[in-house]
Amino acid sequence: MVVHIVMFKFKDENKALNIAKVQNKLMSLEGKIPFLKSMEVGINFDESERAFDMSLYSTFEDRRDLKAYAAHEEHLKVVELIKQVTTESKVVDYILE
Numbered sequence: 001m002v003v004h005i006v007m008f009k010f011k012d013e014n015k016a017l018n019i020a021k022v023q024n025k026l027m028s029l030e031g032k033i034p035f036l037k038s039m040e041v042g043i044n045f046d047e048s049e050r051a052f053d054m055s056l057y058s059t060f061e062d063r064r065d066l067k068a069y070a071a072h073e074e075h076l077k078v079v080e081l082i083k084q085v086t087t088e089s090k091v092v093d094y095i096l097e
Contacts, residue, residue: 001037001059001060001061001062001095001096001097002059002060002061002062002063002065002066002093002094002095002096003057003058003059003092003093003094003095003096004056004057004058004059004060004066004069004091004092004093005055005056005057005058005091005092005093006055006056006089006090006091007052007054007055007056007089007090007091008022008052008053008054008055008056008082008086008088008089009052009053009086009087009088009089010022010053010054010085010086010087011085011086011087014085015053018085019043019053019054021081021085022041022054022078022081022082022085023041023043023054025077025078025081026039026041026056026078027039027041029074029075029078032074033069033072033074033075035060035061035065035068035069036058036059036060036065036069037058037059037060037061037065038058038059039056039057039058039059040056040057040058041054041055041056041057042054042055042056042057052088052090059096063095066093
């Protein structure tokens with residue numbers, strides 16, 4: 001199984017609204033993308049400077065499914081929104097055995 005984790009920092013303008021909007025859009029991908037096995041979206045409560053605002057934890061059968069997810073049109077729509085409302089993101093992909 002492949003685990004895909006992304007963390008996001010949001011712009012200050014309309015931050016709470018944009019976090020909720022992105023969370024809803026990400027969660028709406030479940031059921032639309034057949035190779036997406038599971039997904040969790042977490043909203044951060046830690047206010048330290050090094051903290052990010054949101055994390056995405058998703059799982060896939062293999063690297064091929066992760067690659068197909070990344071190119072899927074429904075995912076790309078959410079990516080466009082995320083690019084508009086965030087300042088930074090970090091990703092980690094790994095194989096869980």
